[in-house]
Structure formats: structure tokens, C-alpha cells
Amino acid sequence: MIATLILTLLLSVAIGVTAAVYGGWLDRVFQFLTVLGAAVPAFIIAVGLVFAFAIALPLFPATGYVALSDDPAAWLHSIALPVIALLIGSVASAATQIRGAVLDVQGRDFVRTLRARGIPERPLLFRHVLRSASGPGLTVLSLQTIALLGGAVFVEQIFALPGIGQLANTSAQQGDVPIVMGIVLVTIVFVLVVNLLGDLANAALNPKARTR
Template identity: 55%
Template sequence: MLGFLTRRVLSAVVLVFVIASVTFGLLQLTGGNPARSIVGQNATAQQEAQKAAELGLDRPLLTQYLDWVAGLLRGDLGTSWFTGQPVSATLADALPVTMSIVLAGLLLSAVVSVLLGVAAAVRGGWLDRVLQVVSVLGFAVPSFLVALVLALFVAVRWGLLPATGYTSLTEDPAGWLRTITLPALALAVGAIAATAQQVRGSMLDVLRRDYVRTLRARGLADRSILFRHALRNAAPPALTVLSLQFIGLIGGAVVVEKVFGLSGIGTAALSTAAQGDQPVVLGIVVVTVVLIAAVNVLMDLAHGWLNPKVRV
């Protein structure tokens, strides 16, 4: 198991390095002039050159890249060109907001998907048909539309939950739960549709296997067969879908944060990309890829625990 974990971690490190390097290169192709944007259009050429030297933009591109990589290896993501604030401080403010709604949405989708998928596979009939319809609707309706409907009815019209804002978990746990509920629901709808279908298909396949009939012939309770044996063998495909859904939820958070007025990673990415604030954009990309790689490693470990053959 240790060798399996080592291989997965090394693969994740290589992935982070490659994507970060490609992002650095792509940002150089945008053709922007950060120094001119910072000093303003009315500044003189001397002031622009002075700002470029201050930011290190007058150095060769390879030198800039190597310096950035060296800082990254030390855990230094750099400093914003426009605000002078460390990138790590910007991320420390924005990351908890995004991860709160993304992880809550992922947890909600995992629990609901398993319940719906298992019920549809076992019961069949009208419940299965309803799941098919709901899954199609979940795929078709974008998350921002779900967010708008939830904000309009649940928050504005009925007043059950706040429509905007974010409360820190350490400041007020109950307030934190109230502020993330609607954004998490908006993100979870599409993920539930995809994952529930996968759970249903995997459960139907497992329930047709010979060992399940053998367990039933031995007199084991249906609940024990479902949750101790069948669900464990049906879980790997669902875990794969969930790991992919995590990436989708981070992407969906960009729009959902705008709808609910949350200052998360998505909002920071949009504003800094529009400015051309390269250190912040690179920091957001690196942290996001690290999170995705970490989730993939955890999913691989879960696969290895459920199916020892995967470790080979």
C-alpha cells in the first residue's frame, strides 16, 4: 500500500508542476503590459520602466520562471502586483469560502446519490423512472440558474436563508451553515444527477452477479447484502465520478459565488485575471491543482482499499 501511495503522490507532484509551468507560459502570451496598467496610461515611459524593473519584468523570461519556481518550492507564492499583498494572504481569505461550498456540495451529492442510486436499483419501477427524468433535468439545468431560483424563492421570497454574504465557521458555526447551504445546493444538483445514475448502474450490475445470489441463498439479510457487499463492489465507479465532480464543482463555484455575493477563489480569479495580476492568477492555479490532485490521491486510496487489485 505504501508503494501505491508513493506512486500516486509522485504523479500528483508532476501534474502540479506541469500545469503550473504551462500556465506561466500561457500568461506570457496574453500580450498585456502590467507595468503600464499599474502606473496608469498617463505615466511617462520612465515611470513605466521603473515599475517594470521593480516587478522584475525587465529580466529574461527564463530567469523570471526560475525565480518563481524557486519561490514556489519554498512555499512563497509571490506578491500581488496591484495590491502589494502576499498571494498567500489573498488565498487564505478566499479559499475557505470556496472550499466550504464545494466540499458541502460534494458531501451532499455523495450521500443523496448513494441513497437515490441504491433505491432506484433495488426498487425499480416508478422510482427508477423518476431518477432518469431528474438526472436529465440535472444535466440540462446550469448551476447558475439553480442558484438564481434558490436565491429568489428560498432567500428573498420566503426568507429562510440569507441570499448573500459569508460567515466564517470559527466565528459562528450556525451562521456558516446558513450561508453555505444555498450555494452548496446549487452546486450539488448537477453532481447528484451524474453520480446517482452511476451508482444505479453499478448496483444493477453487481446485484446480477452470482455471489449475490449465493449470499441470498445462505439467508443473509437484504440490508447486509446491499450495504456490506454489493455497495462496496459498486463504489469504485461512483468514486471516479465523484472525483471528476469535484473539478466541476470548483468550476461551477465561479458563477455561484457571483450569484450569492461570496468572495471566494472564483471571484478572485476573475478579478485578478481581468487586471493581469500574474502572481495571484498563478497562485490560484497552483492551489486549485494541488486540491484536485489531493482529492484524486484520496480517491485512488479509496479504490485501493475497496479493490486490492488496483494497488498493483
């Protein structure tokens, strides 16, 4: 999930900003791919990745996990397909929201005023447009972080990965109530922390979000 979140942040910002700035056929291609990626569930993508890159083309292991401390290269090899399975839908949803936020900010009066004063496009984009568009982007990233918990349950089962999703599924099948209650408690705390961090980051980047 950590690897997926880092890649989601980088790729969604790059794709959303590129689609909003350049527009045209590039924007239409991005919109089509993001809608397609958001529509397909993560477990279907995971099964397709296993058939394509673990069975038809044996480039990655179909199941199993190697700890980072044991072998970093094997660790990357073992989490590649699970990360991609979670990443596609996460990037699709986040990139769509970031694109819409950037387009909205670009049409505001203060951006037109700054552009009329001769500020170059690159500083205008990175110093002003992205800061003002950070609110919707951070909100959707927070939601995607929480949604990854649900996707991880299916992905961990498909790839036989040891994690909280597989533990929750196994404990529920065995009727282990204390473990299930502990997982629910951890999930609630995780959701609260993610929402808090999202609000703090939004307030730090966007002064309009701060309250007195």
C-alpha cells in the first residue's frame, strides 16, 4: 500500500496536470484510460495480470512474498503485480480529480491576471495553480488511501500475500471475533489518521482552507 500510495501521488499529479495543460487528443486519451481504469475492479485486474505476466509471460511470480530485509530485488519482484493491480484504479480516480481541479483553477480571474502580468507558465503552474488545486487532489488521495484497504483484501488473497486483508478474511472464516474486532479498530484508527493528515496537508498548501 505504501508503494501504491507513493506511485499514485506521482503518477496522478503528472497525468492530471499534463491532461489539463495540453488538452486536445492527449486529454481525450487520458480521459478514456482513466475512466476505463476506474471502472475495472482491482481483483479483475489482478487476475488478468497473473494470467498475462505470471503464466503466459513468466516475468513475475504469481504468488508469494519476499521480505524487504531478506532481498530487496526479490521484494520488488514479488510486489510488482499487486502494486500494479491496486495502482491502476487509484491513479485513474485521482488523476481525474486533479485534472478537473487544475482546469477549474486555470479559468479563475487571479490566474488570468498573473498571466497578463507576464509571469511564465511554468512558475504560474507550480507556484499558484497547483497550490490552489491541491484541495480536491488531497481529498481524493485520502479517499483512495482508505479504498486501498478494501482492494488489498482481494489482492492479498489472489497473490497469497501476508497482510491485514488476508488476516481479516481468515479470521472471519474461523470465527475469531477478537482478531476481527482488532482489525476493525486498527482500520478505524487508520481512517481517522489519514483524514487528519489530509486536512493538515490541505491547510498547509492552501491558505483558504485554514480556519481562524
